[in-house]
Amino acid sequence: MTEQATEEDILLAKRIISAAERHDVPALNILLKEGSANVQNLTATVATSPLHAAIAACGKAEDEKEAGDDAVQTVETLLQNGAIWNDLNKEDETPGCIALRLGQKKIYEMMVEAGVRAEMLFARMKALGLGDDIEDSEEEEEMREEQPAAKKQKVSPQDSKAIQEVIEEQVLDDVSLDNRAYLKSQLRYKPGILLDESDNAVMMDWETQIMQRHAETLIPKPGLRTMNVGHGMGIVDTAILTHDPSEHHIIEAHPQVHQRLREQGWYDKPNVTIHEGRWQDVLPKLVQQGVVLDAIYYDTFAEDYAALKEFFVGYVVQLLARDGRFGWYNGLGADRQICYDVYTKVAEMDLHEAGFDTAWEDINVPSGLHGSDQWEGTRRPYWTIDVYRLPVNTFFK
Known part of the structure; x- marks a missing residue:
């Protein structure tokens, strides 16, 4: 609802x-012929x-008894009429958050x-070039502004072009919104935590x-190639070396991390090769050189899910040995359970399409x-849920 909404x-x-x-x-079917499934009652306290x-009207599920068919049909009707799955209410909850809280x-x-x-x-629409000219609804714009972003996947693809234009003119308030801004920013290593210039936790020792x-x-x-x-x-590179790889490649793009790698002697470690630069620039060269790897791990910062998908579709499939394994830090949407579950399933489906089984x-x-x-x-917690879902991906047998 807008300020210009009429009484009707x-x-x-x-x-x-x-x-x-x-x-x-x-x-509902009659009313939705006249109005939207995404209307808002600005005077409501919760919904x-x-x-x-x-x-919310389903109430708390008790003794394994959940909502009836009428409730299920109502939700189906609203979704079929364009209700937004991750819209936020005044309590900062999505519809899925309410269902989870109620045990439905x-x-x-x-x-x-x-x-x-x-x-x-x-x-799919973005891949076909059909989404660029479609304006977001007022609810979607508001939702993007209010909903905290998750660690490592910070920005939706539709915002990336606009943000890149802003980057050239001014420093972003939150450098995690753009990878190139992050790479130009100042990092701070503190005991147990790495912070970016905008106070986002890039990594913490609880991981x-x-x-x-x-x-x-x-x-x-x-003896594997990693x-x-x-x-x-x-953290993960230290863990990998305990498994005695025959060769271990590290791709890192941030200049301050390069300096820390030098200070800690990583450039001199046996069987370790440091590649300075963004993976988007480094990996094509490795593919051209015919590099083959037995294990690949991905854990970047200030990149969205589209980057992860490009990584495994475009490069893992070329670099990984037929019996090799691929994993990534699964932090997609980890500031909200519903988002985590959605993006975990999306990733699994895309990996399957690329030829991977995921455990x-x-x-x-x-x-x-x-x-x-x-x-x-x-700046904000990047992890608010109880369980981390660790993926291990192998090519179809």
């Missing part, structure tokens, strides 16, 4: 939200959209699937257990990670 518009919005809240599908209202598993899965469909459709497990799953025996993209604090291992994050003191001095 406001009344229609309230009627749509009321029908959704009552799970009255026949009434600001029909989808939020419909799911079936409806939560519906929201995850809706998110996957939306993200896959948008990616050590995860990085060590990545190394274990990717490198099952000594590569890591994104050195940061050096997942769940790892509980440290119990004290969600305390506010853990993130003191940082």
